[in-house]
Amino acid sequence: MSSLLALLFPPSTTRNMELSADVLIILASAAIIFYLTRWHRWKYLWREWLTTVDHKKIGIMYLIAAVTMLFRGGTDALLLRAQLAVPNNHLLGPLHYDEIFTTHGTIMIFFMAMPLIFAMFNIAIPLMIGSRDVAFPRLNAISFWLFAFAAFLFNISFVIGGSPNAGWTAYPPLTELAFNPGVGQNYYLMALVVTGLGTTATGINFLVTILRMRAPGMTLMRMPMFAWTTLVTSVLILFAFPPLTVAMVLTLFDRLFGTAFFTIGRGGMPMMYVNLFWLFGHPEVYILVLPSFGIFSEVVATFSRKKLFGYSTMVYSVLAITFLSYGTWVHHFFTMGAGAAVNVFFGLSTILIAIPTGIKIFNWIFTMWNGRIKMTVAMMWALAFIPTFVVGGATGVMLGAVPGDYQFHNSYFLIAHFHNVIIGGTVFGLMSGVYYWWPKVTGRLLNERQGKWAFWLFFLGFWLTFMPQYALGFMGMTRRMYTYSHGFGWSSLNLISTIGAFVMGAGFVVMVYNFVWSQIHGEIDVTGDPWNGRTLEWSTPSPAPEYNFARIPVVTDRDAWWAMKQEQKTNVVQIKPQEITDIELPKSSGIPFLMGLSFFVFSVGMVFSWWWIAGAGFLGFVVCMLVGTFDYDDHKEVPRQEIQNTESAFGRLQG
Amino acid sequence: MFNNGDNKRHKVIAISPNGPTGNGDEVEARFLAPHFESDGFPWLQIFGYVGSLLLTIAALLAVVDHILPAFGLLVVILVLAVGQAALQLGIFMHLRESRGSTWHIVTLGLGIVIAIGLVGMSMWIMTFKSGVS
C-alpha cells in the first residue's frame, strides 16, 4: 500500500505548488460534475458532443481543448519567466524548473498548436471545398479522442506519478531509466505515441478529403489556398510522424523492457534518437506554419477585397517548401559534429528554404497593394505576422549558417528565434483564423473592440518578451538554465522579458473574455457572409447546418463564392422546395470516445508497468475495433422535410 | 443517381445531387463505393494480416536469438521487411486495382525516393563516429 502511494505520489507531486493545483483540480471537477448533474446535461453532452462525428463540432472541441492547453502551457511559461525575472531566484528549484519547461514545450507543440491547427482544418476545409463532411468522419472523431485522452494523460503527470523532465526533445541518455527513474518520462512517451496516432489519422483523413471530396468543378488549381496548405501539411504529417513514433517506442522499450537502442554502454546509439527526433522535428515546424500561411492567404485576400496575388507561384512555393523541408533536419544538431560535409549540405539546404518562404511574403504584400483594406481583428493578426515572421526567418538563416550556429546553438538566441516563428507564424495565423471563422461555426461574431485589446496586448507583449532574449543569447545566456547570478549584465533584460510575458498573459485573458462575452452578447451573423468572403464556406448560413450544403455547389472559378456574387448568381445556393432531396450523413457513434478511453487505460498500464491494466485497455481497443468494423448502421438519412424547414428558417428557400 | 439507395451504406456524400456534372464525379461515384461484400469472406485480407504478423514475429525472433552474425541478420530482416511492405501494399493498399494506377506509381515513387533519401542521409550523418569534428 505505502509503496503504491510512493509510486503515485513521489516527492515531486507533494510540493506546495502541486498540492494547490490538486485542490484547484478537485474543485473545478466537482463544479463541472455538479453543473452537469444539476442541469441534467450528461445526456446532452454525450449525444451532441462526445459521440458526434460532425466535423464542425469536432472542430469546436479541438478549439476548446487547444485554448485550455494554451492556458496550461501559458501558466507554465509564466512560472518559468517568474523564476528568471531576477537573479538568484528560488521560486522554483532546478528539478522543478526542468519539469515545467518540459511540460511547457510539449504541451505547446503537441497539445496546443496541433489541435488548434486541426480545429481550423475541421471548421473550414469541408465547407471550403463544398463537401458534407470529411472523407472518414468516424476516423476523424477517433483522431480527436486519441488526442484528447493523450492530452489528459500528459496533463495529470505532474500531480500523479511525477512530471517528465527531459525537455520537449527528450534526448537520451537523460531519458534512460538509469538516469531518469520514476514514471514521468513514460507519460511523455505514451502521450506522444497516442496523440501521434491520432495526428497521422488526421493527415490521412484530410489528404483523402481534399483529393476526393471537392465540389464538382473545383479543380486542384481552383482550390482555396488554405486547402492547398492543408493538403501539403497532411502529406508532411504522413512522413514526419512515423519517425517520431519509432523514436518514442524504442525509448519506451529501453525503459520498460531492458533493450538498449539508445544506451551507449550496451552498444546503443543515442545520436540515432536525435536523428529520428529531428527527422520528425523539422517537418513538424512546417506542419505548424504552413496552415497559417494558408489562413493568411484567405484573410489577406478577403480583407483587401482582391484576389490572391500570384496564386500559382504560391502553390509552387508551398510545394517547394514541403519537399525541401525533408532535407534540412540536421540544422538542429550541427554541433553534434557529424562532419564538415554533412553540416555544409544541411546548412545550405536550410538557407535555401528561405527563398520560397520569402516569395510568399511578397505575394501577401502584393495582394494588399492597392486593395481596400479593412482592419478587422483577423486582418490585424495577419498583418502582425509579416514583420514578426520576417525577423524569425532572418534569425533562422543566421542559425542555418553553420559557424554561426556553433555560437548561437542552445542559447537564448535560439529560444527567441523559434518563438519568433512559432508565435509570430503559427499562433498569429491561428488567431487570425479563429477570429475569421468563428462566426461560421458559432453563428456569432467576436467583439472587435475586445479583440483589438487582446491583439495589442499579445502583440506588444510578444516583442517585449522575445527581443531581449536575442541579446541575452549573444551575452551568453544558455537555454534551460534555472537561475543566474548578478554581474553578467543579464538582469534588466530578463526582467523586461518577464514583464512582456505577463503582458501576453493579460492578452490571453482578454481573449478568453472576448470569446465568452461574444458567445453570450455577440452580434448574430444573419447573412452567413459577414466579411464579404470569397470562398464557399461563406455561401452557407452561420452556423452552418449539419449537412453543410442543401445542394452541393458547382464551382466555375477560383474564388467560387466571390464569382457567384459578381455574376449575381448567388441564387444557386438558394434552393427550391421541390429540388430538395434527402441527405445522407454519417451517424454519431460512441466508439471513437470509447476507443480513446481504451487507449488511455492502456497507457496508464504502460506508464506504471501494470500489465493487467494495459491488457484490459488493449482488449477494450480490440472490442471497439470489432464492433466498429461490423457496425453497418453508420449512416442516417436527413429527411427532405427537415432540410426544407432548416433552409426556410435561414430564409434561403425560393418560391 | 445514387441517392436511391439499395446499397445503403455506400453512398458518397460529396457527389452533387444535381447529378453528374461531367467533371469526373460520376467516375468517383462508381469507384468510391467499396464492393468487398460481394466478394464473400475476406480470406485474402486475413491472409495478409496473419502473414504480416508472422513476418514481424520472425524478424523479432531472428534478432532476439541472434540466429546469424550481424550482417546476416541485417540481410534477413531487410528481406522480411520488403516482403511485408509488398504484402501490405498489394493486399491493403489497393495497389492491384487498375483505377488511377498512374497516380499510384507517381506517389509510390515519390514515397520511395523520400524514404530512401531519409534513410540514406541518416546513414551518411551517422558515419561520423569515424571522424568527429
Ligand code: HEM
Ligand atoms: C526561414 C526559415 C527558418 C530557418 C532558416 C530556420 C532555422 C533554424 C535552425 C538552424 C535551428 C536550429 C538552431 C539551433 O538549435 O542551434 C532552428 C530551430 C528551431 N526552429 Fe527554425 N528555422 C526557420 C523557420 C522555422 C519555423 C517556420 C518554425 C516553426 C513554426 C521554426 C521552429 C523552430 C524550432 C521549434 C526550433 C528549436 C527547436 C529546439 O531546439 O528546441 N523554425 N531553426
Ligand SMILES: [Cu+2]
Ligand atoms: Cu528545423
